[in-house]
Amino acid sequence: MHFFEESIKRFIEKKEMLKEEDHVAVAVSGGIDSMVLLSFLHKHQKQLGITVSAIHVDHMLRGAESYEDLRFVKSFCHERSIPFFGRQADAGREASENGIGIQFAARKVRYALFKEGMDALGANKLATAHHADDQAETVLMQLSRGGHTHSGIPAVRSFAFGMLIRPFLCVEKEEIAAYAAKYSIPYREDPSNQKITYTRNRYRHQLLSFLKNENPKAAMHIGYFAQDQQEDEFFLQEMAREKMEKMTIWKQESVSLQIEPFREVPLPLQRRAIHLILNYLYHGKTAFSFLHIHHILQLLQSAAPSGKLNLPSRLSVRKLNEQCVFAYEADDRPGNETDFLHVRDQLYRKSAGTFKLTEASECPHGAECFRLKSDTPLPLCIRMRRDGDRIQLKGMSGSKKLARLLIDEKIPLAYRDYIPVVTDANGTILWIPGIRKSVHEGDGPLLLIYEKE
Structure with a gap:
């Protein structure tokens, strides 16, 4: 176990993750990886000259079970006088309201609360428990998808008003488990980690498992590759900037x-x-x-x-x-005309995509959908944004300017003239596809299906 701890300390030093008087908030799910990270940093905080606290986000996806995770982490921190910030966030509702995948929605609400937690705790660093196996999975996914990068997860990056650090990228899952067993570090199991319906789990349980059977050090070798790639990439990008x-x-x-x-x-x-x-x-x-x-x-x-x-x-x-x-493209900007959509109609709007108003019961895979209330005035109107547009968002008592919403959602200026706006026959904004839904979504028989161009 001495080697485990020293490996992490050397990695922290090499990557310049910490300096004296840093306040590190650890993102703690309650699982074995994050509980070991919290325990490790708390154990060595005096030696490292840092303050350690914990942030937990309950995504409310597993009902009482996930709430027990929150209570577990809170109790662990209370017993050790570790400052704690815990919140619940309805990731399922976030996914439904914005027509996005559940994993993306969970990440979105999680990192928003990480920022809030850092601010509340006064932390300038956020530590996550990503380890060498996670790094290997990420590199393999990047290579498989043909992305423009295959250097994996960075050990250090800017985040909120400070930095996000990953001290465990130098160690494997098995080493973390052995450390937890030796020091009797408690943790909770999330059964969703075993579901192969999630892409990362398939890479973890099928592909990476196969590679580690071929070579037990496969994850570490991929990690070294990623680290070399990151260092090479930084150097080459700086050279490219100079040449440009x-x-x-x-x-x-x-x-x-x-x-x-x-x-x-x-x-x-x-x-x-x-x-x-x-x-x-x-x-x-x-x-x-x-x-x-x-x-x-x-x-x-x-x-x-x-x-x-x-x-x-x-x-x-x-x-x-x-x-x-x-x-x-400046010449192909969408016009100001309004398109009308009746039941069982389908229309294509240039620079926006395809809209269908149907009586379908489910949203097709890969599409975004909005279910109308039974009394929604028809036909629906599809247009681009206009000056003075306002929308009443779910969970909001008043209305919000659409221009302000696009700024808050960090939509680049060049994209804003291509975002479609859906209104009812009276001009009330129902939905900004891909951005946010209004309070006017209901449970009626009609479903508006949108497929982005």
């Missing part, structure tokens, strides 16, 4: 690139330069893959004097002689 300075013009919603000097840049830096441009224009909000970067590089290297690529969310890449411009 004299060949780009950066504006709020566009980037211009000089093609000829760009072609002289080594290919690894070209890839990262394109990644930097896309990340800047998308504000980190839209997923793009290595294929998008590959297609852009093909366009830039081609002998054709001109060409155009259309990327997600109406971002275009235009090549014209020696210039390449990354910008949002």
Whole structure:
């Protein structure tokens, strides 16, 4: 166990995770990983010169069982005089109201409460218990999905008004379990961790289990790979930034690139330069893959004097002689006209997507849905936002300006003119698909189905 503790301390020091007088709030679910992390940091807080507290979020997905997790963590902290912040958040309602997956909804409410908890406790660091097995699963998922990165989970990153740290990335699940057994650290089991309906669980119980049977140190080797990738990536991105300075013009919603000097840049830096441009224009909000970067590089290297690529969310890449411009389409902005939707109608709205008003009982996979009240005035109206638009959100007594809502939801400025607004026949806003639902959702027979373009 001495080796376990020393490995973590060396990792903390190497990654410069902690400094004296830090206040570290540990995200504690009640499971074995987070309980060991809390116990470890609490045990060594004087040596590390830090203050340790705990944050627990009950997602209310397992009823009384998940509430018992909250009570368990609270009691553990009380017995050891560890400052505690615990809250309940209805992840199921969040998913339903916003038409998003339950895992995404749970993460959204969890991290919002992590920020609130850090503020309430006065913490400047948030520690999570992600370990080497989690890192291996993440890298494998990134590789399988063809993402633009395959460097896994960062050990340190900015979060809220401080930093998020992951001290356990250097140790495996088996080591954590052995430490818990040796020091009799109590914990609770979440049965959902065994369900292979969740993507990560399938990677954990099927793919990573297979790899560890082939080589017990597979997770650690993948972790070393991820760490090397992160360090290499940081270095290469800095080099790419330096190379780009004299060949780009950066504006709020566009980037211009000089093609000829760009072609002289080594290919690894070209890839990262394109990644930097896309990340800047998308504000980190839209997923793009290595294929998008590959297609852009093909366009830039081609002998054709001109060409155009259309990327997600109406971002275009235009090549014209020696210039390449990354910008949002200005000519294809949606018009101000209103489309009407009756029962069993289907309509396609340019730059928005497809709407269907049906009597379906369930929302189709991959779509977003809004169930109407029985007395909702028809036809429904589909339009783009207008000045003065207001919506009454669920759980809200008054109404809120739509412009303010989009700011609060951190929707990039370039996206806001492409977001559809659904109203009833009287003009009352019912739904902003992909953003928020109003208090006017009900349990009537009609279901509005939306599939994003």
